[in-house]
Amino acid sequence: MKKHPTKIWSLEEINGIYDRPLLDLVFEAAGTHRNYHTPGEVQLCTLLSIKTGGCTEDCKYCSQSIHNKAKVERKPLMGVDDVLTAARAAKNSGSTRFCMGAATREIKDGRGFNRVLDMVKGVRAMGMEACCTLGMLTENQAKKLKEAGLTAYNHNLDTSKEHYTNVVTTRTYQDRLDTIANVAKAGISLCCGGIIGMGESREDRISMLHTLASLDPQPESVPINALVPVDGTPLQDAPPIDIFEWIRTIAVARILMPKAMVRLSAGRLSLSREAQALAIMAGANSIFTGEKLLTTPNPQWNEDSEMMKALGLTPRPPEKDSHHDSVCRCSTTA
């Protein structure tokens, strides 16, 4: 099959887009969004922490790192039945994607990994998309997850290559890229994005967007997290994000990666409905619902459904595969 050509963006081009007057940028991103996706449709996703706390990595933002002093109750890997009960509840609440996150540098082969494979099979059997985030992955593990039916693997770049060592020191940017390559080799869609508000500069945000857009294939899903400053982490006192920088990041992500689902991930609790509306205008088309993300709070179901109603948004129907069935009404290939 002929490969769909993806435009290769230079850093200078991305700089130029990012620096445009904000409303021009949002207008262009909204146009791109409408060319590739059904306007007004938002995918609802639900997260579950299937293994909580005790992670040996030193990510400065994370409540679950043993290097940080955040108060998080450690929980071992959950059982398959409990995970599937949570998945069913998420489905009944309108979620079409179920994301299972484990606090770990990497998952070892054996009983635990086999249990995760069963979780993936169970979620897929319910007709939901299944996503996992389990830290570093070998090529063989990625292959097994693919065989179990995994829809996507989440592995974020988090920030720019340049800023990375200020945020994490126990692994390298290249380690992240290696796992991403293993995911791609196995034919699993990639969910890859970052966090805004970790003391990065505008250049860092542009550099991260450049790296994301240059991945081959591009991510199917791009989570844009606003830092949740968790007490006891080195970033607990990070100043709140500049909302317009967050909007710019979302708009540029939409323009550079037109087919991707752009997800408003962590941090929505501190964002107004108006800010979220502008982000959706700028091309975001997915939110995480449910009162908890992995360890931090998230808006209540009813708050989100009221926001959706007020904005005239509809939940994306199930089994509409984001990568292949995207509505493309334009004649060019971006």
Ligand code: SAM
């Ligand atoms: N351990 C795995 C890993 O790091 O790849 C998976 C779990 S990790 C919690 C998933 C992602 O959540 C991180 O890559 C980061 O982007 C995001 N995240 C974690 N803590 C956050 C926080 N306090 N604020 C915003 N995003 C956060």
Ligand code: DTB
């Ligand atoms: C992503 O980029 N954001 C989600 C999902 N991928 C796994 C996780 C957000 C976690 C926020 C912090 C917490 O709740 O612990």
Ligand code: SF4
């Ligand atoms: Fe561990 Fe992931 Fe948290 Fe980093 S972000 S400390 S790898 S759970």
